[in-house]
Amino acid sequence: MDRNPVTWLGSPAFPTAAKSALADDQLRRNLRHATGLIRTKRAHAVAELPDWEELRLAGEAIKDSVLANLDTYLEQLEESVTARGGIVHWAVDAAEANAIVLRLAKEAGADEVVKVKSMTTAEIGLNEALAAGGVEAIETDLAELIVQLGDDRPSHILVPAIHKNRTEIRDIFKARMPNTAELTDSPPELAEAARKYLRQKFLSAKVAVSGANFAVASTGSVVVVESEGNGRMCLTLPDTLITVMGIEKIVPAWQDLEVFLQLLPRSSTAERMNPYTSVWSGVTPGDGPRNFHLILLDNGRTSTLADRVGRQALRCIRCSACLNVCPVYERTGGQAYGSVYPGPIGAILTPQLGGDMHDKHAASLPYASSLCGACFEVCPVRIDIPSVLVHLRADAVAAKSRFSPEAISMAAMSWVMAGPKRFHIAQRLATAGRLLSRDGKIRKLPYPGSQWTQSRDLPAPAKESFSAWWKRTRG
Template identity: 80%
Template sequence: MGRNPVTWLGSPAFPDAARVALADTQLRGNLAHATATIRTKRAAAVAELPDWERLRRAGEAIKDDVLSHLDVYLERLEAAVAARGGVVHWARDAEEANEIVLGLVRDAGTREVVKVKSMATAEIGLNEALAAGGVTAIETDLAELIVQLGDDRPSHILVPAIHRNRAEIRDLFRARMPHAGGVSDRPAELAEAARLHLRRKFLSAKVAISGANFAVADTGSVVVVESEGNGRMCLTLPETLITVLGIEKLVPTWTDLEVFLQLLPRSSTAERMNPYTSVWTGVTPGDGPRAFHLVLLDNGRTATLADRVGRQALRCIRCSACLNVCPVYERTGGQAYGSVYPGPIGAILTPQLGAGSADPATDALLRSLPFASSLCGACYEVCPVRIDIPEVLVHLRSRVVEAKGPYTPEAVSMAAAAWVMGSPRRFGLAQRLGSLLRFVARRGRIRRLPWPGSKWTDARDLPAPAAESFSAWWRRTRG
């Protein structure tokens, strides 16, 4: 299966990228403040519902039903869209999806398109593919616009520009946005400058491109939820609407959609409902776009579906709740993950969607990601569709280790540890020798050891061992 390299090209493995992020105190401050705020608000919104756990289990069951009968629901969706005047295209991978979209834009006779915030189009590198084909894509979500103007990369699913503060955004607008030379760093002024800039684009655009949060198989309806209203402008004003939809984003019926319209806003923006929920079904004469194209994107999803443990990652509704509780994400930010899907969900989804890459740098990044999240379980506790991220992390880590073979330094060291721990006498001797490491510790931490210990301390600190083991203390105090 082909791969568009834009999403991962040039990204170092997570440990290398994380070291750079950890040294950025401004980034860490921005992330800590933003994620703490979102966490607190989400907890309050969830606490309002006495049946929250039942909703989570309902969401999990619906998603698992879709994944178990995906072929049936996809054919049902295609028939419903076609019956209402839409056209369905099937894309096996990023390259094919980009070719389809670029061809549709060229057929519409335009060189500029407006875009609704979309993880799927970022996943396939659509903006870059359009630019290579002579088409300019204008992001209309405020945070995505900030990222685009700064030639930057998103660092959060919900708030892509979370790593930027107001002063940085002000300077960016002044430098890159026409008619914004005198804007201050007040949020109201920044938002107004973006509105004036985008309004001209909305009124002139012939083609809009969107992703989708959900698609209802029975009716062919496509759903986008958002907070700003810019998405609705894209979905109603242009003559042609092109939607790129991951094939796992289906729900069977309108009743099923009700569950997710309660789960998603509380888990993402900590709201009871989204300010804007846009639904369109095919083409309606005299109302909205005159042509609708739905691009159904695989791009590694079918391969992921075949993994009975890893497939639960396809339940994800892109709420970002797992990012906001993850201690690793809070300290490193989303760009360290090298993908549009950061945080715990990125640590399990990206390696599966990108599996089989022939590029060594990309392969190294993908192998590092299952180790880029802790196993504390906080992500599982907040996931609205109950993805057991720690279980998938361990599953994917075991694959990475098995692929290395039995004679790597890691495998040899684990075998040696097993031999030592297999005998009380050997283990006791190892404890006594290990206690000597306390003399190289500084402030209770060992930050650097010679090889092979450096393989550990290059990635993390080592707590200084106690002067006396528990067994020795027990013998001394209890006889």
């Protein structure tokens, strides 16, 4: 299993992975169609609320208040969950969280668990860890099921199978599901095939595993929002329910939850409210699971909290709005990011939670997004994604050796620009670059200049520098 499951084992740096994605015309068509539809629907849903900006500001303020007092709210949540018959576990990293889930599943006598769609369990590589321990995890979210049956990787936070069209989904179902020989690519037929396949899983499962969208500290209530109802089946039928939750998912009280139940559906599925909002507080005799376990996961979050610029990423409510407006994501798809968190927010979260800017893959991700600002404009909790990306780029540069080609070239340029005579000589020499240009642009340079021209054009130098022009005309 990957040392840091938030990233996929052996993932190449983003530029390398992006080249393959750009060559896949079908992928690009699927993404362009899907993100365009979601983007348009979201704009209409948001426009219905005259106080949308006030809601964004409220969401930002609530999240920042929680982060500033996280220790207090975590202790309050633990007390509230325990008072209602739940058991709270603390996990410092992915390995510890996975070990707890596996132990609890074994104690319940389960060799199979059903799962609610959860980015957090994907972050820690839970499915792989359970499989290594002899327990099979069954994804019940339709898109997650498609990815799982296709031995594939998710490419979107909200719609993991967004890169698949219905014909591809039919082929996956026919290959992996029983009694599907006559299955067509009609969406109702595909949904019915998945429903029949999952029904027996729900009825026989002893253990369910969920993530959490929110947890209310004052009452110990855990909240999951979803669109299909499969999550509701997981949260009510099995005897044991295990929830794995990032420690940043807390809200202080019920009135705070109301803000996010307006922000999240409009930003994610472009709906006024979620079709299924499930809330449970501990254990209720005669209703739902008989055992409830809440695993509070750190996995890099406290170190992120210590970063005064980067900590705002912990406001993220996993709505995916930033992905749907990002031109880089639309052209390359989620798998090019090599992480369970794709897109602009993934370019931040993956280095933060995976945690090592000396790794080429992690260091490449802050550059895997434009700085156009569209992501900030749609973020329901006002994460300034461009600013955090620039901050992480600085971290990536600082992690490089002083003797890297980039560091040497920057030091040389600094030396040249520090002396007026050296600078003017360099300007005159630069005009020779016009010999390599065509139509005012240089499209190909030898190494190390090729690192620039392999992905963008270089404007040809002017015939005359500004200082030379000034000296000639005003001197």
